[in-house]
Amino acid sequence: MTGAPSADILLLRKMHPLIERSLGGRFTIHRLDEAPDGDALLREVGPRIRGLCAGGTVDAALMERLPALELIANFGVGYDAVDAGAAAARNVIVTNTPDVLTEEVADLAIGLVLATIRRLPQADRYLREGHWPKAPFPLTASLRGRRVGILGLGRIGRAIARRLEGFDVAIDYFGRSRQSGVDYTYHDTPVSLARAVHVLIVVAPGGPETKGLVGAEVLEALGPEGILVNVARGSVVDEAALIAALRAGTIHGAGLDVFENEPHVPADLAALENTVLLPHVGSASEHTRNAMAQLVVDNILSWFEGRGPITPVAETPWRPRA
Template identity: 80%
Template sequence: MPDAPSEILFLRKMHPLVEAAFEGRYGVHRLAGAADAEALLAETGPRIRALCVGGAAAVDAALIDRLPKLELIANFGVGYDAVDAAAAHRRGVVVTNTPDVLTDEVADLAIGLVIATLRRIPQADRYLRAGHWPKAPFPLSASLRGRRVGILGLGRIGRAIARRLESFGVAIDYHGRRPQADVPYTYHDSLIGMAHAVHILIVVAPGGADTRGLVDAAVLEALGPEGILVNVARGSLVDEAALIAALKAGTILGAGLDVFENEPHVPGDLAALDNTVLLPHVGSASEHTRAAMAQLVVDNVVSWFEGRGPLTPVAETPWSPNA
């Protein structure tokens, strides 16, 4: 008798490429949309070898404990702050993510947000559509010329953003846990010190408890009245209440945001402000890039089940073929 197929649990609806790749190949169970999610988890939990997750679907220690045969958590996305990777590591479970394949897309969008926020592109579009142009020219905007840009988090995406910024001829600073010897940019050992030095602050650091509220009222005050905040990382890195207060008071000039603290809910006070450009978390949301992310999820799961190990394990759950 042939062995039963390995069983996988989807915590949320996955990309069609993932669904198609696993259907008929493995035993797939879907928690989202189940008539009785608790009953499904109780019945299938003892057999699940892999979880496929993404977005805000949380994987905590309690869920991991309910899956005694769990070996792999395949995260759809480069950020995995919704997964308790430390708890997974304690249980010997490997967590994978989808780095690299979305780097260029998110970096492109970050540059787009910088320019759109400085030059007020959405506001100018609304001005034209409302019929105001025949009455008066659109007001002059700020410019990227003569600006200094600070990047919070010089990882894969941060470096890709910096490379793009070089072509604009702007000075580039960065802040992270440590200086990086192989880049020509100016390092700051404190975020508030960098905020004082730059005109544009781009947030691209990982989310999680260690970075929650990192961009607070003091950082925004240091950024100053000509300052622009752009966030393409996680909404949790920015104190949203402090940001709204700073935008209303003119403490900073404007903000371009692709991420928010309580997605998909955006505070009405933030949405009402005219000195913001707000996007619904679309940094990697092109058909090309989402397909590449989905393929990497598939490749990680298939490689694991075929005994070759994970392709992109996260730092908290390192894997060695000799382990």
């Protein structure tokens, strides 16, 4: 791992140990979160920063303070917190970590579907609180005979669908366009999808285009037997509309791994018994986080060794020079 040109890299916050360990011996690292005065640090080193390691918000204002910036390496497949359009306008490449977390998140999504429908956390609590000797746990809903909809049939959505095939359920999907080579039933609106299914799994990317995509109309279409599961971004679901729908019985229940204002979860949502709530752990296994961290490192090394980025995002494509 010798021979890579030295460069100044900015870390916005504490990153995965593998990232910090791998980059520390190869580059000059600056830690914004550890600086007594962040503005002073940016004034001092901002003009020298060529790479940025991100796991949070990177907006145009920050990029403006980093005139030599070449690469933003995002820790995560979702990069809605990075202004990729502003990066493209500055000829800055943005990378993310696709594929390496696909299977883990898909596994979690299936677990969350089952936990929500069969009320597994509630059953666990029922036993621990000593209620079982008094009466059996109440009967629950079932995945049997249900139709499942996937809102966003990308890498993770397809992986979820493959797993669902083993449960012998019908599968529908919504996306920006119909996909070739897919036998699942396509819907051209989220409302149409929700109306046709009993379980709606949200896997759409975050960002302005999908903000509040699952709102009151979609929840109404999902109906009183409907289950909503979100493993995408909290912004895709209108949280206030969801709380109202859960309270009113407009839908049966919800399983959520993501929220609008993480890590803060509304008390009104946490108080509802017809929910299963997780602290954004979709990719949070040691195996997968190590793989994500390694891909961040590999993108940075590849870029500064002159080989280009490995996984540039769509807004900042890269082609090798002829």
